[in-house]
Amino acid sequence: MFFKKFLKVFLIFLLLAFVFTIAEEVELHTINGPGGLEWLIKRYKEFQDKTGIKVTTTVVPYGRDQNIKLMASFLAGGSAYDVFVIDCVEVPQYAEAGWVLAIDEYITPEMKKDLLPFAADGMMYKGKWYGLPWASEWKSFLYNANLLKKAGFTNPPKTWDEFVKMSQTLQNKGIVKYASAWSWAPKECLICDYVAIAATFGAELFDKDNNPKLNSPLAKQALQFMYDMIHKYKIVNPASISWTENDVDKAMAAGDVAFGMRWGLPLVMLNDPSQSKTVGQWKIALMPSIDGKHPYTVSGPMGWAVSAGSKHKEEAIKFIFFMADREGAKKAAIEQGVVPGWASVFNDKDVIKAVPGIEDLLEQGKYVVNRPRVPWYHDFSTMFAKELNSALSGIKSVDQALEDAQKKALEIKEEYEKSKLGK
């Protein structure tokens, strides 16, 4: 009799314990690429220790793979991934589709004042905030000072003419086989590099109303120069047309090239002996330009965002602030080389001490241009990358590629507007 009673009480206790465990444990789901994964997982664990909220992640190979999974999740209600990193070019599309949560009420006037304008702008669409800036990056132009010194140069090039001449000298003296390498595979990385180079020629690819101007004379001049660097001057590793940023990073870290461009805090990786053979050799300079007066580069601010379909919105907000508020951003900058979106973090003495070259980096940060921020960006960039790559590979002439790109961009825009209006 006693045993039966005991068993009943025990079973009820067990059931209650189970129910409470399930009820109390909140689990946030996110999605990441392989870059810096170990560090991210460490941070997720720290968040769990602090708040009791568990964070699990799905790992995908690279870039666009994340968008595919995210979109599938959004179309199914948006609860598969509660939090995710959003790129500035995705904000208009995700916001228009209602997939991402607006977080205006959490951004105080004091925070707005401290956030870097371009990073904040990247997270906004039609006046609303859709993410907390994280990895507020731009691409920096770098040169290997040791290799340049061997060739008799003490300063980096300021104009593209100087860049060509210095590259040829470096190659003619046998210091490097190819002076530079670029990420010009028919992917997003090519769009980024082209946007930067076109800006150094003074070209604007879109007008203020986001209408494409891809076939302007200056845009053609910029692409022609890229083509010439490979085929006429032969100063760019020809494999660049199938390379992404990772391949360029490897070439720079191995000392195979004297010039390159990198996202983020570039010297963190290049000065890490476990990843680089060229520790202490690289310096940051302003981008060369056609006249030495347009040292522009491309920016690509990203942010932590919350899915509009998340079932744990409050916890998700807590998480994005843990990762990307001033304290989180400082940790990320020092430990992982993630560019902060906060002006105060850039000026923090611990960050200045820990991140070499940050002053040079900030100088370049004054000259940044963004990729077009249109809701039809994915369709556009896929098409544009193929056209640019066709020109660089010599499959199409520069003129033809940009004329085709302009025509197709207008078609994509028209198609989007039609579908939006439900025509």
Place this chain on the structure above:
Amino acid sequence: MLQKKFGYILIFPSFLVITLVLFYPLIYSLFLSFYQTSVGLGGLKLKFVGLNNYIDVLRSSEWWMSFLRTAYFVFYDIFVGMSLGLGIAILLNKNFRFRGIARTLVLFPYVLPTIVKALMWKWIYNSDYGFLNSLLYQLGIINHYIPWLSEPKLAIHMLIIVNLWEGTPFAIILYLAALQTIPNELYEAAEIDGANSWQIFSKITLPLLMPINLMLIVYKTIATFKIFDIVYALTGGGPGTTTQVVAHLMYSTVFDSLQFGKGASMSFILLIIILVLVYIYTKLFKSEINY
């Protein structure tokens, strides 16, 4: 009777699972192919466009170029891949020392995970450190390193090599199994009659392998028309669009452009083309298979 009912009850869960995971997506994608799709608040927005998606695809030069490129892959896979498979299978069917090890080694490309294969070939083709450049340079065959995946005319052939390397082991296994079923007496009788090696091969081996040939041609046509992973991992369809195959175009249409309806219509056009090809193969081989 009771036993029969019990049988139906037992297979019902499997039938349900298959219906859900196979037929539902198939019918849904057929449904989508008649709609123009756009994404927006609350999910997918659909607008009925009838056969417009199919007409657009069939009018698109990008589709036909991708189709021809894929057909080029299929051509190599059938003619070169099957010849290689048969040749290697004949060698492995002979008695020699370490035959077991050799048989295991040829299966190596078949059992490796796709991502490992892709990374391995990316390294082999690397223009600066790659094994292929290094080997050819040291042998004096080339005098400068070649960017294998960046040359428009070369890239597709480099992918064809990877596809052959990946797909040939399957042909080897099938041919090896089929060769072992051919009675030895036939060969012994032919030898006694004074037949030479070519006569033995063309009059005995090849005719008896016809059912396997048909099966391999059908399999390779289907498998190679779906080729995607190595293209995605090694070239992303570039340079330009010179390695863009149909599966890659479908992927790009669906996931980059979010044109689900158009992507679905592409897959059904491809399905119809493959079915027609399989029908033609079957008719062609019907008269050849008499054993």
